[in-house]
Amino acid sequence: MTTKKFDSYSHLLDRTARRVKGYAQQRFTTGNFDVTVDQWLILKSLDDDRYLKQKELAELTGKDNPTLTRIIDLLCKKGLTERVMHKDDRRSFTVHLTEPGKAKLLELSPRVNEIRMKAWENLTEHDYEQLKTILNKIYQNLEP
Amino acid sequence: MTTKKFDSYSHLLDRTARRVKGYAQQRFTTGNFDVTVDQWLILKSLDDDRYLKQKELAELTGKDNPTLTRIIDLLCKKGLTERVMHKDDRRSFTVHLTEPGKAKLLELSPRVNEIRMKAWENLTEHDYEQLKTILNKIYQNLEP
């Protein structure tokens, strides 16, 4: 495979990811979801009454510490999450959903799924699996 | 196809796009390329001595006007591009490469291609075509 062809995939990937996020954000906004797409991702990761350290959240979501600090700041300000002292490690705390946070998750889940579906019109389950496989391989190829 | 599965593709896409950009940016930085990945995308779009309006650049790159204004500001400050008055439309100007800009493009092109290749280890040309097709369909499905 020649190098020349690879001019474009990165741009394509970037452009598509931005549109997917942008489309969802727009629907979030018009639907008065009161959270951003990235905040939603954190909420979803905290499902099932989990108490996660920021470090664990970072790994789950692929975001870095400063970004998480800020997103969690915003979620706490909205009253959707809480920081709780870690009993064994005083450097860290655990993040978990408040009652309003759990309610928000329950309320928005089906609506978010519905929004996410829109991207997949005219695509098959096989396409979905293919995409997943390829993206994961790329992700691993660039593992730090 | 159930809605439930679609929780994850958007995150996967986002995460992968960020890693691809991040990996390239790191190599750009250590290689003293003196441009960011996004600035590079603009330079590349201006190849072949093209004079493009910001509006046209926005469509090519999938970025919006404010973002382009700032990227072009930075490129102009670095002396790699110039803004030239549009002869027919005094609202707009055209952007084009300066001589140093053209030199930068020539110098970096092969090095960027080499960097981009890294993501494709263990992936085939067929994978590449598949990914392109799927991403383009998603992009079009979410057309505003």
Add this chain to the structure above:
DNA sequence: AACTAATAATTAGTATGACAACTAAAAAAT
């Protein structure tokens, strides 16, 4: 021709993302 609507670019405000520097606390090494 005067008025209105649309367009190109900019500016301002907020959120995210990468990186570096920093603080505090825990773990490892001697």
Add this chain to the structure above:
DNA sequence: ATTTTTTAGTTGTCATACTAATTATTAGTT
């Protein structure tokens, strides 16, 4: 046990996105 090294989280800075509002100019309408 004291020192050194790691680790968790925060803060600061800059670049990128998205939205909304602004300005200047052009296009369309009557």
